[in-house]
Amino acid sequence: MSLSRRALLCGCAGLVAAGGIAGVTDLARSAGTDRTHTGGTLRIGYLPITDAAPLLVAHGANTVAAGAVDSAEPVLFRSWAALAEAFLTRQVDVVHLLMPLAVQLRYGLGADVRVLGWNHTNGSALTVAPHITEPEQLAGTQVAIPFWWSIHNILVQQYLRAHGLRPVIRRSAERAGRTVELVVMSPSDMVPALANGSIAGFTVADPFNAAAQVRGVGRIHRYLGDLWRDHACCALVVHQDLLDRRPEVAQALTDGVVAAQARIDTDRPATAKMLAGGYLPQPLPAITTALTYPKPPPVRHPEWNPQRIGFQAFPYPSFTRALIEAMPATLVDGDTRFLDQLDPTRVHAELVDDRFVRAGLGGATPTRIEEIDPS
Known part of the structure; x- marks a missing residue:
């Protein structure tokens, strides 16, 4: 090849x-x-x-x-x-x-x-804004992922669908439609974006999830290892x-x-x-x-x-x-x-x-x- x-x-x-x-x-x-x-x-x-x-x-x-x-x-x-x-x-x-x-x-x-x-x-998680306690609250928001072809994108979409939410791309999310817009973002930009409210959450590798938690600008909602045991x-x-x-x-x-x-x-x-x-x-x-x-x-x-x-x-x-x-x-x-x-x-x-x-x-x-x- x-x-x-x-x-x-x-x-x-x-x-x-x-x-x-x-x-x-x-x-x-x-x-x-x-x-x-x-x-x-x-x-x-x-x-x-x-x-x-x-x-x-x-x-x-x-x-x-x-x-x-x-x-x-x-x-x-x-x-x-x-x-x-x-x-x-x-x-x-x-x-x-x-x-x-x-x-x-x-x-x-x-x-x-x-x-x-x-x-x-x-080693990865879904981290959300501090006020979000239930997955349904992500409806009508943006969630950042590190790359389209990533285990993060695969698992967060499975998680959203399991809770009656529909992931969308290149279109604004709607709360009434229970959609969540996924956007690709560099991991280093995710914590600042969560802190300033540009996104409602992100899923990525650590230490960015830990950093958001340590800074008090986000909280870990689910570890991806809780969705797929010991996934690579x-x-x-x-x-x-x-x-x-x-x-x-x-x-x-x-x-x-x-x-x-x-x-x-x-x-x-x-x-x-x-x-x-x-x-x-x-x-x-x-x-x-x-x-x-x-x-x-x-x-x-x-x-x-x-x-x-x-x-x-x-x-x-x-x-x-x-x-x-x-x-x-x-x-x-x-x-x-x-x-x-x-x-x-x-x-x-x-x-x-x-x-x-x-x-x-x-x-x-x-x-x-x-x-x-x-x-």
């Missing part, structure tokens, strides 16, 4: 448009990196969210074998569109991407991208040619991320301090809260521990299948024709290469049954 320059340019433009962000600032920031990059080490790109923790800790704690990952600071991007574009244009080599976005890149744009494993599970949000994504030409580097990268995930779980407060020390711009209390949630609000499924972001790398095929089955019913602003060709039983084998993570976990191949409750 090859990606022509024409398709790449059109695809990148589509990603920028779909993300609702011009991306110019982000790309200008990344222009300082060497685009020819003949050194051989992998450059990390990331969004400033706790989803990126395994990659950032792998870099900061040197859990990846020497010579595999660039020692320079990972490149920070402010939107998913900008991060995806930088990855497709080889400005960065390894990223954490939304699982549905990885599907779009491979099947919608024809990019040779592969998922090596999961970066994390859970972001995955570790690389280009196919890395696996073909340098499998030993792919293995070193995967081993380093697995080791970083274990390190995070060993001492989450220490991880928060590392991330606040230069990787993430949010204040330490928000990052610490996002990694620990010592006093979560009542949840529907307490046995799921939905407030707790999880760090494990094995990519369950059952999740990929359930994700592909959910995507066609999700309203997005963009071309969805690529979904027509997808066979839920085949996508995992085509998109995910789990041999490296299986080796890193000692050959484990666990299975599970997906537990989903959008009510």
Whole structure:
């Protein structure tokens, strides 16, 4: 599967448009990196969210074998569109991407991208203005999402429909019609927008939910892990040619991320301090809260521990299948024709290469049954 320059340019433009962000600032920031990059080490790109923790800790704690990952600071991007574009244009080599976005890149744009494993599970929430206590109060309002092809968009739409609300795009929401307008917004803009009343809520990864709560401008209404147990949000994504030409580097990268995930779980407060020390711009209390949630609000499924972001790398095929089955019913602003060709039983084998993570976990191949409750 090859990606022509024409398709790449059109695809990148589509990603920028779909993300609702011009991306110019982000790309200008990344222009300082060497685009020819003949050194051989992998450059990390990331969004400033706790989803990126395994990659950032792998870099900061040197859990990846020497010579595999660039020692320079990972490149920070402010939107998913900008991060995806930088990855497709080889400005960065390894990223954490939304699982549905990885599907779009491979099947919608024809990019040779592969998922090596999961970066994390859970770690997201629906945060609303303090006065909103029931989902019905979202009728007639705007709710922000980070990207059309995101688990956040999928789950918030399922949640809204379960409560008799209808998501809409490119049209104003109406209270009488019980509609909720979804808008794409950069995660860093969500807390200010909620604070000034531009939106009634947002669904995104932490620490933005925790930051809104710490600042007193919003409250967590539902953890997304309370809607889909231990769902994958972001995955570790690389280009196919890395696996073909340098499998030993792919293995070193995967081993380093697995080791970083274990390190995070060993001492989450220490991880928060590392991330606040230069990787993430949010204040330490928000990052610490996002990694620990010592006093979560009542949840529907307490046995799921939905407030707790999880760090494990094995990519369950059952999740990929359930994700592909959910995507066609999700309203997005963009071309969805690529979904027509997808066979839920085949996508995992085509998109995910789990041999490296299986080796890193000692050959484990666990299975599970997906537990989903959008009510």
